[in-house]
Amino acid sequence: MSNNPVESNRPLRAFERVLKGGLGAGNIGVMVSPHGTGKNAILTSIAIDQAMSGHNVLHIAIGKSVSDIRAYHDEILTKIEDSIAATDRAEILTRVERHSQIYTFRGGQFDLTKLAGILTFLATHAEFRPGTIMFQGWPDIASTTQSELEALRALAKLHNVAIWIPIHAEAGPDVASLPAAVRALLEQFEVAVTLGGQGKTLPLHFLKVHGAAPAVAPKLEFDPASMLIRWN
Numbered sequence: 001m002s003n004n005p006v007e008s009n010r011p012l013r014a015f016e017r018v019l020k021g022g023l024g025a026g027n028i029g030v031m032v033s034p035h036g037t038g039k040n041a042i043l044t045s046i047a048i049d050q051a052m053s054g055h056n057v058l059h060i061a062i063g064k065s066v067s068d069i070r071a072y073h074d075e076i077l078t079k080i081e082d083s084i085a086a087t088d089r090a091e092i093l094t095r096v097e098r099h100s101q102i103y104t105f106r107g108g109q110f111d112l113t114k115l116a117g118i119l120t121f122l123a124t125h126a127e128f129r130p131g132t133i134m135f136q137g138w139p140d141i142a143s144t145t146q147s148e149l150e151a152l153r154a155l156a157k158l159h160n161v162a163i164w165i166p167i168h169a170e171a172g173p174d175v176a177s178l179p180a181a182v183r184a185l186l187e188q189f190e191v192a193v194t195l196g197g198q199g200k201t202l203p204l205h206f207l208k209v210h211g212a213a214p215a216v217a218p219k220l221e222f223d224p225a226s227m228l229i230r231w232n
Contacts, residue, residue, distance in 0.1 A: 012049040015042075015229050018206060018218040019191060025131065026157040027190035028149070029164045032171040032182060037202060039166045039195055040136055041227045044076045046164060047134045051099040052080075052092060058122070058130035058161075060115070061104045062137030069102050069136070079227045101128055110138050112151055119159050133163045141167045142181050149188040171196060173205040173217075195222060203232065 016022055023029040031039040047057045061069050077096060081089055103118055115133075122128040133156075139148070156163050169179045171194035175186065178194070186192060192208040201221040206214050219232040 012045055012229060014220055014231055015046070015204075018214070018220065019209060023132075023162040023164065023191055024210070025160045025162055026153070027162055028153055028156060028188060029162065029191035029193070030167055030182075030189045031164065031193050031195065032167045032169055032178065033195035033202075034170055035168045037195055038222050038224050038227070040072075041076060041224075042195070042204075042222060042229065043134045043136070043164050043166060044072060045080065045227065045229070047100070047132060048073060048077050048080060048096055050132045051096040054095065054099060055131040056099050056128055057101070058118070058133045059100065059102045060110070060118070060133065060135050060138070061102070062110050062135075063106060063108050064104050064136065065106060066102055066104050069104060073100070073102075076227055083226065083228055101126075101130070108137075112148070112155060115152075116155060119155075119161075129159070130161050133161055135163070135165045137166075139165065141169070141179075141185070144181075144185065146185065146188070149185055153188060171205075173203070175207055175213075178207070200225070201230075201232075204229070 031043055033039045044059070047059055050057045059069060077093070081092060086092055101122060122130070152163065167182060169182065171177050171179070171182070173194065175183060178186070186208070189208060190211055194205045194207060195202055197203050201223045204218070204220045204222060206218055220229055221232045222229055
């Protein structure tokens with residue numbers, strides 16, 4: 001990493017260390033937690049962190065407007081900047097905007113054909129090839145099939161992109177606590193993380209890290225007040 005504190009001391013360095021550098025191109029990562037506990041904040045932080053590092057990020061949200069997503073991005077970015085005492089915020093904002101694209105589908109209709117079309121359009125007309133895709137509000141895991149996730153993985157590998165998806169569900173610190181629909185599809189995810197519990201901070205449980213359960217459980221927690229991840 002850079003010697004610049006803005007590059008080396010960002011809160012997601014802890015998360016990145018657990019994942020040994022990140023999710024990795026061609027892979028799907030999943031964040032599972034009940035509605036409103038912070039998984040979208042964490043995934044948005046990942047997206048912004050990547051953009052701050054100069055990597056292209058695509059954020060696709062279902063049932064939201066572009067203005068909704070931009071406002072949320074601005075809120076998370078401000079929290080990150082506050083945590084590192086950033087001084088040149090205009091430069092950081094310019095970098096994040098340059099490396100970010102947002103697509104929203106307010107009507108809720110989305111499928112892999114649309115994703116393929118977006119990726120082709122961005123590459124052809126904007127010379128923009130994302131290294132990370134973050135979904136918000138998609139897919140509905142209860143109705144998702146193995147073949148659909150296999151197709152998503154194939155698309156991730158074709159475009160050399162890492163894909164993060166959120167799942168709204170109760171989940172605990174182990175695979176047995178996952179909903180049956182998630183357990184049935186677990187082999188499709190390279191990384192699986194749950195978020196939950198009670199208190200001012202919420203523990204992150206890493207059920208899979210690069211295809212396997214970690215030998216030692218990482219002690220990370222999410223602070224909903226600051227919207228930041230830190231070591232416990």
